[in-house]
Amino acid sequence: MPSSKQTICSLVLIFLSSAGSTQKDYCAKSEGQCCRTFATEEFNQTSRSIFMIRPQGRLGNHITAFAHLYQLREELGVDVYMERETKDLMGSVFSDATLQVMPVYEEEFCNFDAIPLTEIDLNIPLLLQEKTYRQGQTLSLRNKPNQGTKIYEDYVARLTASMKSVLHFRTEILEKVWSKMEKIAIKFWTKHPRIKPETPITWIGIHNRRTDLNNYAWKKHGLVPLEEEYFVEAMDYYRERFGEAVIFLYVSDDMKWGRQNLMNPKRDLFFVGNGKTEDMDEIAFDMTILAQCNHSITTRGTFGIWTAILAGGLVHHEVSVCVCEQDYCVKSERQCCRTFVVEEFNQASRSIVVIEPYGRLGNHLTAFAHLYQLREELGVDVYIVNQTRKLMSQVFSETTLQTLPVLEEEFCNIDDIPFRDFDLDIRYILTDESYRKGHILLLLDERVRHLKLNQRTKEYREFIQKFTNSMRSVLQFRPEILEAVDTKMTKIATKFRQKHPTIDQAALITWIGIHNRRTDFNNFAWQKHGLTPFEEEYFVEAMDYYRERFGEAVIFLYVSDDMKWGRLNLMNPKRDLFFVGKGKTEDEDEIAFDMTLLAQCNHSIYTRGTFGIWTAAMAGGLIHHERGVSENVVDI
Known part of the structure; x- marks a missing residue:
């Protein structure tokens, strides 16, 4: 008796024949398939x-x-x-x-x-x-x-976009994968009780193709096998970028190599592959689980390329293979970028605005804020530079950093982009609509060395107020730093209450952040503006102002790039002044802690410099500065 498939096929052929169809050249193959x-x-x-x-x-x-x-x-x-x-x-x-x-x-x-x-x-x-x-x-x-042409890069971008919508994994495999990932997550949380369970996990898929491909890569391209240093570097990159709640899933056709060579001191690496290259069920599981990850670490071979494409996100790898979004290629430093085509940029194109700040974190935050608000108000394309991202990444969450693209990551050929130095007052960009299209502007670089910001104009003051409000919602501190700051403030509050038993223990503490920028800035302020350094009288007056306004339950947190000056010159008769800064201007972790701590205060005492402006802006409340007391940063 013929199978149902053969019967259907025969019925179709009978119908086609009786209907006089032009497709009468179909016949039935022995295995029950219709062919022509x-x-x-x-x-x-x-x-x-x-x-x-x-x-x-x-x-x-x-x-x-x-x-x-x-x-x-x-x-x-x-x-x-x-x-x-x-x-x-x-x-x-x-x-x-x-x-x-x-x-x-x-x-x-x-x-x-x-x-x-x-x-x-x-x-x-x-x-x-x-x-x-x-x-x-x-x-x-x-x-x-x-490969290597823009036509091909554009084509690959369209191809990968198509495959992301066409390729659907088998349901039964997905269910096994999700079950496996759930069990791994439970193990991870058990091993890391310090990480809050509500912190979302970032999954990183690792595919390490070895065995026969090692010989092929050597004979064909002179490539030696990737060793453990490559994977250590790649994992550290993701840990640094996404924090502690990261899980690495390792898959390879040589699982033994991975278990023997990759140490797991962070207890975040899980060996999930089976290494059975002839077992299609295992291969299917390996591909599916890697594709469910958020980001990827690849080595060589098309299997790893496809798991990275289907996973999306970042791809850490050693070779230049196009696996990113439309017209994107992969730079040697493992970032996705696209080629800026000068001839395609015209007067109808959205303007491009870049700020390349000099100096420290505060200046880079100022650039970030300006660019964000320019994009919001004018609809232009804006890019921060890599140094801005690097400095901000020590303090702020990945969600914050993803708000604006990075120039060096976005374009493969930044040296070919015809930037025009813009040394006019920024209010012209705000008020002249012609700047919104057809311009490629570099607002500040090492040649210009300054950004003309005429704060006395109504337009610019309004702009500052807008971007300050925007940044209070956009800038989110790294959770682990917030946790360390919260612990520090709790300990300080306990010490304060012990020193002041007469103060009502139920009284809410008012926290005042003090930032005293000194060292190199004192010379700059004198040479550029004829300003002398702040002396102790300024801080005594400012602290007395807050004590008088908010009562005895006030704590002052002092941060400076010269902590020694504060300890030597500021007396503490009220026992409400705590020297919490480290004064290590080159230690990024300490800088991040100082900024986060000051931003958690209720009010501020400001001296000079953009670091203090931003801690005051994010803290909110009152700002005591050399010209008085204000509620808005724009008045400083």
Whole structure:
């Protein structure tokens, strides 16, 4: 008795035959598949071309072939077919709906061996630009595509975007993967009780292709195997960027190497792969779990490329392979970037604005705030520089940093971008609408050395107030620093209450942050503006003001780049002044702690410099400065 599949196929053929269909060239194959005979004499120069690829190697190569065929069909309107082996391998990982988007060569044609295929190189720029390939050709595409051109980079960006929507994992594998990740998360929280359970986990997939590829890489490209230093560096990169709540999932075709060579002092590395390269169920699980991660660490081979593409996020790797968003390529330092095309930028393009600050953290925060508000109000494209991101990353969360793109990460060819130094007052950008399109402006760099900010203008004062309000919601401190600050303030409050038993223990403490910028800034203030350093009388007067206004339950937290001066000159008869700063201007961790601590206060005492401006702005409340007491930073 024939199978139901054979019966359906036969019924379809009977219907086609009785209806006089033009598709009467279909026949039934012995295995129950419907196929048709390719009629060579009917195929001519007006017929849609036929493309197919016979990939060599494992699953990753077959997905690559599938992706190229899919995208070529979308863009050229040709007929494409995957090999049966491609279908079989991908069928172990992806859903039936995925596989149905493309016919199988051996299933479509009964006489596939008789089709006169011409082998040509997979030269993407040529196929996209030369229209003669779109009709009248039966082609078997081979070898690697022509990489390194913008046409190819654009094409790959469209291809990867297509695959992210086309490739769907099998439901039963996803359920196993989610169950595994849930168990791993529970183990991780058990090992790290100090990390708050509500902190979201960042998952990093590691794929380390070794075994046969090591020999191939050496013989073909002279590449030596990646050693443990590569993975240590990559993991440290993600830990530094995303904090402690990071889990690494390691998959390899040589799991033994990983277990023997990769130490796990942070207890955040989990070996989840099985290393069974011939077991398609295990391979399917490995690919699916890596693709569920937020970011990736890859080595070599197309398997790792595809898990990184499907995972999305950042890709830490050693080679230049395009795996990012539209028209993006991958820079050698493992950042995704795109090529700025000068000839495509015109008077209708949104203006680009960049600020390249000099100096320390406070100046970079000021640049960040200006750029953010310019984008919000004018609709221009803005970019911070890498140094701004680096300095801010020590203090603020990854969510904060993702608010604005980084110039050096966004563009591969920043040296080719025709920036124009803008040394006019910034109010012109705010009031003149012509600046909103067609301009590429560098507002501050080492040549200009200053940004003209005329604070006396109504427009600029309003702008400052707006970006100050914006930054209070945009700038979010790193959770681990906030926790350390909270612990410190709790200890100080306990000491204060012990020293002042007559103060009502239920009384709320008013915290006053003091920032005293000295060292190199004293010389700058004198030479540039004729300003002398603040002496102890200024701080005594400011502290007395707050004591009189808020009563006895007041604590002053003193931070400076010269802590020694404060301890020597500021007496503490009220026992309410605590010297909490470290004065280590080169220690990024200490700087981050100082800024976060001052920003948690209720009010501020400000001297000079942008660091103190920003701690006062984020603290809110009153600001005591050399010209009086204000509620707004714009009045300083």
